[in-house]
Amino acid sequence: MVVIKKDIVFDPAHKLATDIYYPNDTSSATKILIFWHGGGWFRGDKKGLKSLGVDMANAGFMTFIPNYRLAPGDIFPAAHQDCETFVKWLLASEYTDPDDQANIYQIGASCGGTMALALAGKYGFPTITWSAPVDxxxxxxxxxxxxxxxxxxxxxxxxxxxxxxxxxxxxxxxxxxxxxxxxxxxxxDATSYDYQNLGPLFMLNSVAELTPLSGVLQFISFLGEQNKSVQLLTLPGHGHAMDYSAEYLDESLDYLRQIAKRR
Structure with missing residues (x-):
């Protein structure tokens, strides 16, 4: 059984909320997973991700799926700021312990992956991106x-x-x-973010999709120049982010579990 809490407000000023999916055996050792939805910064909502939240909770992660402000009503850097507001709220909330920054993981789909990269560089969260635009x-x-x-x-x-x-x-x-x-x-640009604290990073991209693979490869080269490690999995075809989520969710969660065992 997965317990779901809906519409937990983390930013009253902008009326932003998160849904939370609890695994059956939640404890203080349970890993926390933030999923950042995509939608090109102008659409997308946590409401359509219940099935994904349940799957992640069933895999053992206490899963948070927050919303953020959307364009054109709110333009850059609004959504980026909202993601950081959420992380600060989460770390200070009743849902985390004082040392839980090391217990948080991320998956970001499409533009959600772009923002996850900024957070990964600042907080060190092990992170997976599905088709994150970077260039x-x-x-x-x-x-x-x-x-x-x-x-x-x-x-x-x-x-x-x-x-x-x-x-x-x-x-x-x-x-x-x-x-x-x-x-x-x-x-x-993702190359403008600070990656001083970047931890494990796993990027998935189709070879011929919306997010140009050439930009992803240049970004990985940029991180390599900073001696940062990145794993890249290139998938056949033109699927973008949620198009391949069902097929690669288990692989993504297995990657995070392996990271957790080493931490």
Whole structure:
């Protein structure tokens, strides 16, 4: 049996809440898992992730699935700030013990993975990303011809999957950034985050999907220059984040359990 607590408010000022999924045998030694949903920073909600929360709790993790503010009503760095607000709330809450920072793990899907990277660098949480976008400023420089659109097939008449993905990529990044200003995009780039405390990191990406693999490889090279270890699993096809979550959830949780055994 999984016990579920819904809509636990962590930021009253912005009316942000989290759902919590408790495993059957919760104790002070139970590992805490934060799942950051995706949606391109302009959509997505914890309400649609009950099944995933239950699966994670059944795997032995006390699982938190928080919401964060969405664009275009709230642009960068609002969602990033909300994620840090949640972590600070969690560490000070009744749901954690004083030394539980070392007991927290993360999985982030799509843009949720981007924000998880920032938190991983600051707090050292072992982290898994599913298709986290990491490159924005260089991508925009290299794709000036792309017209942003959330529905490029219908709006622009595009037919190729790659072209549709590029239009959507430009749309959601620009929507959250608030513009195509390079100064803003550079701050959003994953390479701009502080990775001083980065712990175990496992990144999953399809070889031909919304998140360009070339940017991911450049990001891994960037971390390598800082002597940071990263595991990358490239998946066949074009699935993005939640598209392959059912197939790779067990592998992701096994990775976190192995990390837990060594800590």
């Amino acid at each position: 924005f400023s260089n991508w925009f420089k290299n794709h000036p011809e792309v017209v942003p659109s959330p529905q490029a097939k219908e709006e622009l008449g595009l037919e190729k999957r790659e072209d549709i993905a590029k239009a959507f990529y430009k749309y959601f990044v620009q929507t959250y950034a608030g513009s195509a200003d390079q100064k803003v995009l550079q701050k959003l």
